[in-house]
Amino acid sequence: MGDLSIERDQVFRIRTARTPGLLGRALVVAGEHGANIGEIETIHIGANHNIREVAIIAPGEEAIEAIAAAMNAIEGVEVLPGQVDKVWAQHEGGKIKIETNAVVRTLQDIREVYTPGVARVVTAIQEDESLADTLTWRGNTIAIVTNGTRVLGLGDVGPVAALPVMEGKSLFYAQMVGVNAVPVVLDATDPMDVVETIVRIAPGFGGIHLEDIATPAVYEIERSLEERLHIPVFHDDQHGTAVVVAAAVISAARRAGRSIGDLSFGQVGLGAAGSAIAGLASGLGFKAIAAYDPSDIGADRLREVSAPDAVFDIGTTDDHFDRVVATSDVLVLATGQPGLLSPDRVVDGQIIMALTNPLPEITPRDAIAAGAAAAADGSIVNNVLSFPGIFRGALDARAPSVTIAMKRAAAHAIADASPADELLPDPLDVSVHRAVAAAVANAATQT
16 A cells, blocks of 8 residues: 655675675675665775665665665675665656656747747637647646655655655656656645645646545545536546455465455455545455454544445444354455564455555465465555556547546456466566556546
């Protein structure tokens, strides 16, 4: 589901004597301090020593210093000066920029792209506003809107501090599907202020991507925008997550040799993500769907985001929780409660998605050991798999909204692109995003 943590990515330049195993010893030291190893690049191979740049993914700032000291303590190993903070370096100057399609070299070019030629295009759009989708960037451009009140694992950081996250989303849109995505950060917390602002800027965009806005305000914002705008409005924290989870569930069922129509689905936790997951599941063909949340608010939210004819067994009692856990062939947990599901409650052959970050309700290893047919945690649920293709497809189809059918098509496309030995495909595989876009556009034209 995505989470910003205190992890620190640092590139160490490590010089080792030409003695076999020294680099391995240095990397073991990093692991002993809780770090993971990223990319390794050989910089120099000499008669007496080698130099490599190693990306160290450390659990925090203090660990970086401790790892460097421990490596330097190994005879024949030296961490050279000039370590690179890769995250900081990637953000220098921002991650995105505007580039032009047209090139101006001559006075004639000026006449064509600006005055007097542009007046003809202005007049045409005044007479037929839909021409803006082909004669301006609007048909290929969305706004990524936040007020910074719920940024991943960091909470209410405010609009300016949320900008790097929005730039990251924009980067994926551009790289994966060629969509212009403009970060818009709003200094507003009242839901109606946010809505009114978006409504006023909406004429320049082909869609609105809502991101990192606190609940319950975001539900009111999304609902109001869907009523007032005739362009797609998509809250990624809810629906992007739901699409990727649905894809993982479809893949897991296939790997287990089971049909969705023969399986029952259970959702525990009906927050923003949980309600969207269960709502999307209602259109996937499960034989029965049950959901639990300790509050009636969660149940009401699920009904809002589901198809009108969806049938759920929803409850708020401990007994209902026990029944959902014990009787669901597919069990999805999005509760924010690490360790909630003990291994002795896992049903043999169950498919389990425990999505709380950074510590899940049950680890995949414990779930599999307890008899689950497949299990995953939130670390594999990467929304990058869903939102680029969904908006690309919606824009291509000139869809006025993102429907449940379009989300369902996206989930199936992602599952279809998954390797046989993985629940989900590589989020950096451009062909996956193209497939999602095509499926979404096709679903949009069928509704």
